[in-house]
Amino acid sequence: MRDDDPRLPSSPRLPSSPGFWRSPLRGTWFTSVLGLVLLVGITVLFVTGLVSYAAYNPGLSPVNDQTPGKGFLGFYLFAWPTNPYWLYRLTQGLHVTLGITLIPVLLAKLWSVVPKLFALPPARSLTHALERISLLTLVGGGLFEFTTGVLDVQLDYVFPGSFYPLHFYGAWVFFAAFVTHAALKAPAAVRAVRGRGRERERERERDELVSPRPEAATVSRRGALWFVGAGSLLLFVTTAGQSIGGALRRTALLAPHGWADPGGGPGGFQINKTxxxxxxxxxxxxxxxxxxxxxxxxxxxxxxxxxxxxxxxxxxxxxxxxxxxxxxxxxxxxxxxxxxxxxxxxxxxxxxxxxxxxxxxxxxxxxxxxxxxxxxxxxxxxxxxxxxxxxxxxxxxxxxxxxxxxxxxxxxxxxxxxxxxxxx
The missing domain is CATH 3.90.420.10 (Oxidoreductase, molybdopterin-binding domain)
Structure with missing residues (x-):
C-alpha cells in the first residue's frame, strides 16, 4: 500500500491501526538477524545460569538451597567439581557479561516486533495463538530476567524476597516461551536471513512487520544493526574487565566491583561483605x-x-x-x-x-x-x-x-x- 492509499486512515491513532508504526527499518530480515543472535546468546545464558545454581550444591544441604520447592526443575543438578579452579569465575563471568552485552540486542528485538503485540485480531489460528502467547510471555519474561539480573549485579539484593528463586523460576518460564517461539519462528528467520534479491523483495511484500506507510529512511537496516552491535560492544568493554581482571579491570566502569582494585597492599582486592x-x-x-x-x-x-x-x-x-x-x-x-x-x-x-x-x-x-x-x-x-x-x-x-x-x-x-x- 502507498502512503496515499484510501484504505489507510489519514492519521492512525491506535497502535493496532495500519500505518501507526512507520519506521522503515522494521521487517522480517532485521528482526530475524537479531533473533538468531539472541537464539545463541540466551541459550548460553540459560545454561550458564543453571550451572551457577548447580555450583551451590543445593542438593547437599538446605542452607545451600536458595530455591526450596523447585521439584523436578532440579533434575539436572550434579556435584560441582573443583577443577579447573577458575571454573566458576569463567561460567558466572560469562553469564553476567553476556547478559549485559545482549541488552541492546534484546531491546532492538523487542522494538522490531512491537507492532505484533498490538495486532488484531488476537489470534487467526491455533498456531498464531500459540505464537502470540509465546511472544507475550517471551517479552515479559525477558524484561523481568534482564531487569532483575542487572539490578542484582548493580545494587545487590533489592527485591521483595530472595533474588535466587525469582530469577530461577523466571528463567524457566522465560526459556520455555523462548523455546516455543524459536521452534515456531526459527525456520522463517533463517530463510529471511539467507534470502537474496527478488526472493527477499517478495518476502517484504508479505511481511507483516513492514510498515504500509513508512517514513523516509535516515539509516539503513545494516546501519541500525551496526549501531546495536556498537552498543553491545560498549557494554562488553565496560563490564568484562571485572571477570577478566588485570589491566582490563580499569575498563569495567559499569561493574560495581570493577575499576581498580580497592585499597592497596596484600589485602587490596575486592570485598563483597565487610x-x-x-x-x-x-x-x-x-x-x-x-x-x-x-x-x-x-x-x-x-x-x-x-x-x-x-x-x-x-x-x-x-x-x-x-x-x-x-x-x-x-x-x-x-x-x-x-x-x-x-x-x-x-x-x-x-x-x-x-x-x-x-x-x-x-x-x-x-x-x-x-x-x-x-x-x-x-x-x-x-x-x-x-x-x-x-x-x-x-x-x-x-x-x-x-x-x-x-x-x-x-x-x-x-x-x-x-x-x-x-x-x-
Whole structure:
C-alpha cells in the first residue's frame, strides 16, 4: 500500500491501526538477524545460569538451597567439581557479561516486533495463538530476567524476597516461551536471513512487520544493526574487565566491583561483605576469645586457637574469589590449614566427608554453608589464615576463612567459628 492509499486512515491513532508504526527499518530480515543472535546468546545464558545454581550444591544441604520447592526443575543438578579452579569465575563471568552485552540486542528485538503485540485480531489460528502467547510471555519474561539480573549485579539484593528463586523460576518460564517461539519462528528467520534479491523483495511484500506507510529512511537496516552491535560492544568493554581482571579491570566502569582494585597492599582486592556489615564484633575475633570448634566422627571435638592452627602444617594456594554478581578477584596467595587435615583431627583419616561451616557473622545471607566431600578432600581447599603473605584483614575474614577452588564466593565462608564434618 502507498502512503496515499484510501484504505489507510489519514492519521492512525491506535497502535493496532495500519500505518501507526512507520519506521522503515522494521521487517522480517532485521528482526530475524537479531533473533538468531539472541537464539545463541540466551541459550548460553540459560545454561550458564543453571550451572551457577548447580555450583551451590543445593542438593547437599538446605542452607545451600536458595530455591526450596523447585521439584523436578532440579533434575539436572550434579556435584560441582573443583577443577579447573577458575571454573566458576569463567561460567558466572560469562553469564553476567553476556547478559549485559545482549541488552541492546534484546531491546532492538523487542522494538522490531512491537507492532505484533498490538495486532488484531488476537489470534487467526491455533498456531498464531500459540505464537502470540509465546511472544507475550517471551517479552515479559525477558524484561523481568534482564531487569532483575542487572539490578542484582548493580545494587545487590533489592527485591521483595530472595533474588535466587525469582530469577530461577523466571528463567524457566522465560526459556520455555523462548523455546516455543524459536521452534515456531526459527525456520522463517533463517530463510529471511539467507534470502537474496527478488526472493527477499517478495518476502517484504508479505511481511507483516513492514510498515504500509513508512517514513523516509535516515539509516539503513545494516546501519541500525551496526549501531546495536556498537552498543553491545560498549557494554562488553565496560563490564568484562571485572571477570577478566588485570589491566582490563580499569575498563569495567559499569561493574560495581570493577575499576581498580580497592585499597592497596596484600589485602587490596575486592570485598563483597565487610566485617561491619556482617556484624562482626572485634572482641570475638581477638586472640584470647576466638576458637575454632571442629567436630567429627562420633562427636569428637577439638577447639583450636589461631596460634594452634598456625602450628599445624600450612600450605599455600593461588585461588580467586568469584561471585554470583559476575565479579572476581585475581588469583590471591592464600596460606592455611587444609580442610582434609582438620577432618583428620576429628577421626576422618581417610576420605573426608561433607562439611558444614558456620560463621560469626550476624547479618547477610550464607552465615552457614555446606561443602561436598570432593571439595573438602581437594588439597587446595584451605582454612586460610593469611593472604598474600599477611594476616587476613577483618574484611577478608580474620581470623580464618574457607577458600575452595571453583566454589562460588559465598561458600568461601569468612569469620569461621565452627566446622562440622559428616553432619549432613
Amino acid at each position: 566485617a561491619a556489615y556482617a556484624g562482626i564484633d572485634p572482641a570475638e575475633t581477638g586472640a584470647e576469645a576466638w576458637r575454632l570448634v571442629v567436630t567429627g566422627r562420633d562427636g569428637r571435638t577439638v577447639r583450636l586457637s589461631r596460634a594452634q592452627l598456625i602450628r599445624l602444617p600450612l600450605y599455600s594456594e593461588a585461588l580467586p574469589i568469584a561471585c554470583v554478581e559476575g565479579w572476581s578477584t585475581a588469583d590471591q596467595w592464600w596460606r592455611g590449614v587444609r580442610l582434609r587435615d582438620l577432618a583428620a583431627l576429628v577421626g576422618y583419616d581417610g576420605d573426608p566427608p561433607d562439611a558444614f561451616v558456620e560463621s560469626l557473622q550476624r547479618h547477610g545471607a550464607f552465615r552457614r554453608a555446606a561443602l561436598r566431600a570432593n571439595q573438602v578432600a581437594d588439597p587446595r581447599s584451605l582454612l586460610a589464615l593469611y593472604v598474600n603473605g599477611e594476616d587476613l584483614s577483618p574484611d577478608h575474614g580474620h581470623p580464618a576463612r574457607v577458600v575452595v577452588p571453583a566454589a562460588p564466593g559465598v561458600l568461601n565462608t569468612k569469620w569461621v567459628a565452627r566446622i562440622t564434618f559428616g553432619a549432613l
